[in-house]
Amino acid sequence: MELVSSPNPHFIPGYTGFCPQYKYRIGNTYGTTTHKVLLDPTVHHAEKLVLSDRYADDYKTFRPALRDIDIVNERQGDTIYKHPMVPGYEGFVPREHAEYGQRYTVQATEALSDFEKLQNQKKAAMNEIIKVGYLQDNKWDPKTLEEKQLTQSDFKLPLIEVRPECGGLLRNVPVTEPPLTPPTASVSPYFSDNIDPEKYLKSGFTGHVPFGFASFGKTNKAMTNSNLCDFTSNYRKRLSNEWAPVELDRPDPPILIQPAEIYHKHIGQLPNYSGHIPGAIFRYGRTYGNDSRDAKRWLRGDFSN
Template identity: 35%
Template sequence: MVIQRKSTLMTPDPYHTPGYCGYCPQFKYEIGRTFGSTTHDLLSRPAIAKSGCTVLAEMTASDRLGRSVETRIPLVKMRTKSWGDQKLLEQMVPGYTGYIPKGQHFFGSRYADMCRSAISDFEADQRSYADKRHEMQILTKLQSSRSGPPECTLVKQPLPLEPKSAALLPYLSPHALQHSVSPYYMSQDDPKKYFMSGYTGFVPKSRKYMGKGYPAITNIALKDHTNDEQRFTAIRTQPVIVHRSIPHPAPAPKIYPINTGLVPNYTGHIPAQKFKYGMTFGHSTKNAARNAVTEVSV
């Protein structure tokens, strides 16, 4: 067997490649030479005390799981034969930009050899998972058999399933995690009809309530919102009655309260508010519409 020797320009073995961050004895006392030649001298010098177990090991033609090249090729060929035309074959052409499963675990060798090791490792895992799944199916059938020997249970033909009803309902497992009902759809008497403190979403009709905890405010606001929805739904479902007489227009809702002021942080328009000074927001907006008409007339 002819052994190919290295060039005389290369550092002889053993040595550490530049970038090695491990410990090398007496390295801090050596200066003036390259990293490779310095580590070669330190590793080969018998006078330096060092561990008998070196971190360097001879490279063999095997993958990270210890399989030799002869055992990797049949796995790839079996995968190609069983699955037909595949992109992941025995001889991968360098330059292929597709995904190689488990390719990130192999490096330091040629592209084709790296791909062969990764594909064989992936195929071995797939076959191992398939064997475990087959064993689990056999154990499930054995445990589910109540009468008769297990062999009869395995070859017994399954009975056809008959639907209980024409309407197909989705299956809900009792052991699966079920989502809770939204507070919007809870009944008015449900004690959980509120949002927890820290909820940052919009809660309808909650701006006018203050002085209470967040769960209590959202509970009152959600009840008001539900009542409004039910009232609007009842109005929409009522039959339309056409009168010959012209109906009077319904009074417009009052935006500006008479006996109280507006809530602070109100961002709507307030008549003549920019001409008022020296009062709180609540006192200056009390009966805002009436005060605006009086000030304009004066």
Template identity: 35%
Template sequence: MPAPKNGKSILMTPDPYHIPGYRGFCPQFKFQFGKTFGCTTSKLLTSDNIAPSGRAILSDINPGVFGKEEDAKRGLLQERNARWGDQKLGKIMVPGYTGYIPKGEHYYGSRYAKTCLNAIADFEKDQIAYRNKVAQIKKKDIDVDPMKHLRPMKVPYVSPNEKQHSTSPYYMKNNDPGKCFVSGYTGFVPKARNLIGMGYPIITHEALNSFTGDLEKTRTRMDHPVKLTRLSPVRKEFRRIYTLDTGLVPHYTGHIPGQKFRYGTTFGHSTRNAKRISLPAGSEIIPQLST
């Protein structure tokens, strides 16, 4: 069977028609049934009984056929590709790209490639205008700017009447009234949780004094360590845990030697003389001070 002049087989749907998946409006389509989507839309597009809009719904998309305006925009984007190399925003944008297209929200009603072409070309024009403006400013004579002859200040100017907050409240002295935080400060203030019934600056002042005072005491002890002396025998007895005369206080959670093997008595009786010291024959048990 010879092929037709247009290169399409007679078994295919004649042009024009919409391909399956087309989501646009097609007049009288909801009243048609019994044929494929392509045949139905081809019949509706060519029927004389349906009033057309006067504008072509389907445009020719043969490659290389563009208007003068589109050719100029593609030439502009060609320079962009040559300047920046491989990039995402170029003259050919593939449908399905989900990245951001600058100024793409201002163009609609066209296919994706044409919308991207117009938006990116508009964006590139703005970039060129900005670069030209920057270049003109750089070429401007330096003497035009009167502030250029002023010498820069080595030390920044600080007004003597302005209240300064360069020192942290943690480093201020305790008698300094400025050692506090202003109302509305939401940071953590050490030792301020238990202070109530006063204004926020007063509470933070007292808390900071207590906190820095403890730091000073700790620093003093570290600088001047106290010499430890050997405890007397009496003080040693006060530091004993397991005594001979009394038991331990109930709810004691420390280790008691042999406690797991004792039962049938109260906790106080079972922990009495818990250490069970074995003494030599003929020796006496010396009473000891209990805790």
């Protein structure tokens, strides 16, 4: 039996985690080698195993919890949603779509418990709003010591009109307002005028600063202003000289364009010309270029080859 199974503790063959000193051990199987490594006092390793021993403790989880079962069963007048929910039920179960990884009975019970807790929270919030309204209307009848200690509002609802005859009066009091500054379109500091006081880059700007490689020994405002002025001047100079549109002076084309001649008298047609050559089907013994030279002679009555 010792030859068949590896002694414990050992790593199961196929384990891809780290095993200290394993790459320096040879000559045995993976299980035997890891067993020796784990028990070797000269090898530094953790005092506990990587995976906890679930058999050594009494930790168990029962789902659904007893509290969830009690909440579901305490629903009044409900004959469908009761614990346990029978698997295969095709009806709607509130909040069941958010539960997964468990049996249907567990998921349905926990979903119903969460739904009931949410409904109770909404009812408590609504009761609090109603309580505040009754308290302001002086209609609240406190029954407990906590309710008697609630601070009542100084003004009861609905508010009473003191002088109804002044309800429609409005006072027109002139108020002087400072004039609004007209908005100005923000111009990029790269293309603004060189005399613009805002022609500089803010401190901490991480973008490209043109002509910044040759500037140093100045403050950020003075240095970036000088660089931007050089960039703007150079840009406008090249825009007017190098980048100006080129105007070509060409003679005007003739008013009447003569059609191009197809059949030349001293030049033959190119091979693979797919047009018509007069009399070509009745001639033979010559190349295409020589035969198509002065092709109009056939139209003039010259039938010689």
